[in-house]
Amino acid sequence: MKLKTFAIAGALTALGLTGLVSEALAQAKEQFFPLLVYRTGPYAPNGTPWANGKQDYIKMINARDGGVNGVKITFEECETGYATDKGVECYERLKGKGASLFDPQATGITFALTDKVIKDKIPLVTLGYGLSASQDGGVFKWNFPLMGSYWTAADMLIQHLAKKEGGFDKLKGKKIALVYHDSPFGKEPMPLLDERQKMHGFELIKIPVTAPGVEQKSAWLQVRQQRPDYVLLWGWGVMNSTALKEAQATGFPREKMYGVWWAGAEPDVKDVGEGAKGYNALALNTSGQSPKVIQDILKYVHGKGEGTGPKDEVGSVLYTRGLIIQMLGIEAVRRAQERFGKGKVMTAEQVRWGLENLALDQKRLDALGFAGVLRPISTSCQDHMGSTWARVHTWDGAKWNFSSDWLQADEQIIKPMVKSAADKYAGEKKLERRAPADCQS
Numbered sequence: 001m002k003l004k005t006f007a008i009a010g011a012l013t014a015l016g017l018t019g020l021v022s023e024a025l026a027q028a029k030e031q032f033f034p035l036l037v038y039r040t041g042p043y044a045p046n047g048t049p050w051a052n053g054k055q056d057y058i059k060m061i062n063a064r065d066g067g068v069n070g071v072k073i074t075f076e077e078c079e080t081g082y083a084t085d086k087g088v089e090c091y092e093r094l095k096g097k098g099a100s101l102f103d104p105q106a107t108g109i110t111f112a113l114t115d116k117v118i119k120d121k122i123p124l125v126t127l128g129y130g131l132s133a134s135q136d137g138g139v140f141k142w143n144f145p146l147m148g149s150y151w152t153a154a155d156m157l158i159q160h161l162a163k164k165e166g167g168f169d170k171l172k173g174k175k176i177a178l179v180y181h182d183s184p185f186g187k188e189p190m191p192l193l194d195e196r197q198k199m200h201g202f203e204l205i206k207i208p209v210t211a212p213g214v215e216q217k218s219a220w221l222q223v224r225q226q227r228p229d230y231v232l233l234w235g236w237g238v239m240n241s242t243a244l245k246e247a248q249a250t251g252f253p254r255e256k257m258y259g260v261w262w263a264g265a266e267p268d269v270k271d272v273g274e275g276a277k278g279y280n281a282l283a284l285n286t287s288g289q290s291p292k293v294i295q296d297i298l299k300y301v302h303g304k305g306e307g308t309g310p311k312d313e314v315g316s317v318l319y320t321r322g323l324i325i326q327m328l329g330i331e332a333v334r335r336a337q338e339r340f341g342k343g344k345v346m347t348a349e350q351v352r353w354g355l356e357n358l359a360l361d362q363k364r365l366d367a368l369g370f371a372g373v374l375r376p377i378s379t380s381c382q383d384h385m386g387s388t389w390a391r392v393h394t395w396d397g398a399k400w401n402f403s404s405d406w407l408q409a410d411e412q413i414i415k416p417m418v419k420s421a422a423d424k425y426a427g428e429k430k431l432e433r434r435a436p437a438d439c440q441s
Contacts, residue, residue, distance in 0.1 A: 031068065031333055031345050033058065033075045033326070034094035036087055036105050042212035043082040043237035045267040046318055047105060051077070052309035053322020054103070056301050059308075060293075061330060063300040068334050069342045082237075084108040091116070100351045101125050101329055107185035110143075115429070117142040123352040127325045128153070128261055128284050132188055133421035135414075137356060137384040138433045140422065144355050144384045146328055147377060151417065152388045152409035153260050153282055154189035154232075158196045159407055160392055161230055161258070172201035177228035179219055179235070179243060182208035186234045189260070191421070193232075195413060213239025220246040233259040233281075240268035244276045254279040254395075261390060265317035269395045277397040282390045282407075285324055286373050287400060289315040293323060293369030317400065324374055331368075332358060356381055375406070381439035388414075 035054055038047035058073045067073055076097070078090035087109030091102060101123045104110045110130040117124055118141070125144045126134070132151040134143035161176070162168045178193060180186030190206070197204045205226050207219050213235060220243075223231060231252065233243055240263045247254055255278035259268070264281025289298070294315045302311050313319055329351075336346040336354030346354070358379045365371060379386035388411075392404035426433060 049319040053319040057326040136422035150188035156407040175228040
């Protein structure tokens with residue numbers, strides 16, 4: 001049924017009858033989620049659990065709840081290998097099948113798709129990554145950097161370092177090195193770090209690492225020569241474990257290393273083990289198998305032999321993040337149904353409205369089985385992020401342990417930067433800020 005429906009939808013799209021695509025899917029009572037993944041290449045160890053979490057959540061919702069108000073959730077994966085060109089190819093291939101939204105799983109792919117989705121009217125969910133300025137829903141109608149951006153991540157790390165030193169004034173004269181993936185992802189936090197550098201007088205040393213990051217000798221030679229007080233690691237995939245091994249070889253204390261939330265998962269440290277002990281990273285979510293949603297996955301999916309990956313991976317950091325991303329997408333569908341019709345398949349435009357009107361308070365998160373996994377999140381027309389909370393966790397040689405209270409980005413710094421960058425983008429692309437009436441539609 002799914003393939004037949006997709007074939008009809010594809011034919012209608014090819015004929016230019018896009019208005020009939022959603023009708024064809026609605027008759028099938030199937031809500032389609034395209035899943036861009038990378039299960040191959042140097043980023044596969046990190047991309048795979050992320051992708052498995054998303055798949056398993058869909059399977060669990062179908063098995064436990066029968067879908068969303070009777071609407072079955074369907075999906076199709078497309079392998080990108082983390083390559084921008086392949087990501088765009090996947091998008092073009094899947095967008096005509098009634099796509100609810102896209103999670104590109106890569107900042108480079110996000111940059112390439114941001115202009116396309118305006119015309120195609122399909123939302124992009126970039127949880128904790130992507131274009132930081134897209135928090136501004138007044139300009140970026142179709143982008144949703146839910147739960148955080150690289151600007152909020154960088155801001156929280158600087159706040160945390162200041163607290164460790166005894167205040168922001170104690171950062172003056174310190175050296176902070178940014179060892180970063182030489183790509184849009186790695187460069188994205190720089191405007192915020194530059195701003196904080198001007199405010200507090202520390203020296204920011206920028207050290208690029210060529211993708212994928214298996215060769216870092218020259219980068220860590222610079223670390224040895226510069227002798228920074230702290231290293232911020234903006235890495236992904238094999239780059240992270242390589243950086244930790246090089247830090248160990250160089251003699252740089254792992255206790256002085258702080259990674260972004262994409263550099264703080266099990267694949268980053270398990271091969272380094274004791275050598276990574278003391279290493280810190282931001283965490284958007286918890287890990288472990290105690291949350292109810294994880295127990296439901298084990299019962300309704302893995303318990304029936306339908307798990308996407310190994311059972312012992314369930315509840316790991318990136319797997320859980322995949323669950324969160326898929327949960328937010330499905331809750332956007334549920335929210336949209338409240339307005340546009342329960343039990344109906346939602347169009348991408350209607351899902352976009354749902355994403356812009358998420359209201360997941362603690363009671364709702366508890367009901368969904370996510371108690372303690374993440375903070376409440378509430379989006380609006382102007383705020384497409386909805387939450388900026390994270391914590392630091394530290395590797396003890398065998399597992400991650402939280403080592404800070406909840407941190408939140410400073411809106412007095414973030415908001416003016418976001419508005420300025422969004423206005424600049426709008427000017428370059430000749431976009432108008434959304435009228436108040438558009439926020440009600």
